[in-house]
């Protein structure tokens with residue numbers, strides 16, 4: 001028996017995200033069908049709609065979710081029916097060369113469901129990040145379900161499934177921010193604000209928020225920014241240097257992902273400092289830098305895929321920080337919307353001071 005449910009689909013590049021009937025198959029071996037509880041609207045969903053990620057239309061959007069396990073396929077031992085979970089896009093394989101080297105956070109062969117969800121006419125859907133959870137039910141690999149506690153607010157903790165985890169992890173994992181360090185974050189949307197919160201959690205004492213939107217900068221203070229820079233009016237590099245004794249920050253996190261913001265990050269860090277790229281560029285973007293500066297400034301240039309997180313290690317740990325009052329996950333939930341509000345939410349993401357619109361199902 002398959003399930004006929006409502007889901008948010010984009011049929012072709014730039015087409016609106018609309019609610020359609022989708023068919024979710026019974027879970028096969030190693031697969032799970034979940035009832036989705038909440039799903040945050042991430043910039044990555046918008047990238048999918050605009051054709052910035054791949055051409056595999058139609059997409060079933062959505063990937064930042066709390067859910068409940070509804071049905072499990074053959075051989076599933078990781079989770080049981082009724083478990084409350086956050087969906088992740090890093091179900092590690094345990095066998096690829098990264099896993100074999102003890103670096104499962106880089107796993108190159110993460111698991112997704114093998115069966116396809118479809119439109120009513122049988123057209124196969126590509127689920128965003130192998131999840132597709134702007135839907136009443138979705139089909140995932142069992143390892144994509146990370147069990148969490150029952151108490152915490154579903155809308156808030158579900159955001160750890162992607163953008164908020166990516167931002168926090170860019171600071172605490174990839175950037176390896178240490179107590180007393182100086183950190184600058186360029187772009188203070190959901191991901192950047194989470195990087196600010198992560199820097200605070202790690203004990204950074206100077207945290208500089210950079211954005212082109214004053215409302216975002218005001219919000220960034222709530223998550224721990226000690227200084228703010230509006231880079232549409234002020235020079236980002238000079239301002240960051242001025243807040244760090246003229247030297248630049250130990251760690252600069254680019255949460256926009258454009259050549260100009262990357263260059264700002266590159267030049268705004270101290271000698272031997274770290275640059276972390278967590279914003280996702282689009283295919284046409286090119287970067288040009290003097291190679292001598294790459295050498296002469298030393299340090300490291302790292303990219304952060306999903307905040308180098310391990311869902312089994314990090315999700316409940318961060319929920320516990322939230323419950324202890326050390327991590328303001330509530331602050332990321334700007335509004336709660338119905339399933340048919342995703343297209344409008346994309347517009348707000350670009351314009352207003354929305355960190356996350358969260359669909360409640």
Ligand SMILES: NC(=O)c1ccc[n+]([C@@H]2O[C@H](COP(=O)([O-])OP(=O)(O)OC[C@H]3O[C@@H](n4cnc5c(N)ncnc54)[C@H](O)[C@@H]3O)[C@@H](O)[C@H]2O)c1
Pocket residue numbers: 042043044047162163166186187188189190191192210211212213216231255256257258260261277278279280281304305306307349350354355
């Ligand atoms: N690496 C990962 O694993 C991962 C995971 C999730 C999202 N992302 C990516 O992170 C990026 C941010 O996502 P988000 O959901 O926070 O987006 P968002 O739209 O909520 O926020 C983007 C922010 O950047 C600001 N901005 C835009 N141009 C700027 C500029 N030139 N200088 C300074 N600030 C600028 C905007 O004002 C906004 O506040 C996206 O590219 C998204 O795809 C990456």
Ligand SMILES: [Zn+2]
Pocket residue numbers: 092093094095096097098099100104106107108109110
């Ligand atoms: Zn692996």
Ligand SMILES: [Zn+2]
Pocket residue numbers: 042043044045063064162163
């Ligand atoms: Zn996302």
